[in-house]
Amino acid sequence: MSKREQQKQQRRQHIIEIAKDLFLDRGVQTIQMQDIATAADIGIATLFRYFPKKEFLIVAATNAITAEMATDVGGIVEQTMTAYEKIEQILDYYMGIIKDPELRLAKFFESFDLYEKIAEESPEQYAEYLSARSKLASILLTLSEQGKQDGSLRSDVELDVFIMTMVQNFSLFTYKSSLTKHDTDLSRLLSTDKQLTMMKxxxxxxxxx
Incomplete structure (x- = not known):
């Protein structure tokens, strides 16, 4: 890769990081492209050369967040403990999302649901989107083999299918339930923390x- 191409990639990553922080702190809907250009210290025309649509930048920010989560989960999987203990820690990791009083990550992913189809409009963005999700899935799939080897997980079920289903639905429920509003009595009965603890x-x- 040439020096010019390296600089271009570095600028692109810088833009994504700036946008990601702004989206998380102030919300996807309120942030405009000019806000991102100003924060990144670049001209608006330069920003549009990298990301012709705000939606593409939202997808890129989502990919960056997913990659960070894959790194965090990968760190758990690499620890010296049983596969069962690793799965328990991974579920605790997702439960940690609701500890943010602003629920920034949950709100961001809720907004992303509106833009997910946009990813397919850009081959590069869509490839990154699939790659980020695939990396996280690959990390989770290593747990089934580890569980068979250390004997900490059941051997009479399809571990690959169950682990993927369990973690995916647990993470989705974490985001959704943290933003769901109930009346006072029902809120006490169905607190997000209580529901997640039971599911876990x-x-x-x-x-x-």
Whole structure:
């Protein structure tokens, strides 16, 4: 890669990081392209050369966040402990999202649902989107083999399918439930923390050897 191409890639990543922080802190809907250009210290025309649509930048920010989460989950998987313990820590990791009083990540992913189809309009963006999701999936799939080897997970179920289904639905429920509003009585009964703790317990009881 030439020096010019390296600089171009570095600027692109810088723009994505700036946009990601702005989207998380102030919300996707309120941030305009000019806000991002100003924060990144570039001209608006330069920004549009990299990202012709705000929606493409939202997808890029989503990819960056997913990549960061894959790194975090990968760090858990690389630790010296049983596969069962790793899965427990991964579920705790997702539960940590609701500890943010602003629920920034949950709100961001809720907004992204409106733009997900936009990713397909840009081959480069869509490839990154698939790659980021695939990386996280690949990390999770290593747990089934580890569980078979260390004997901490059940051997009479399709571990690949169950682990992927469990983690994906647990993470989605974390985002959705944290933003769901109930009346006062129902809120006490169906607190997000209480529901997630129960779901975690059910999943772990089912998968334990």
């Amino acid at each position: 317990d059910v999943f772990l009881r089912y998968i334990r050897s």
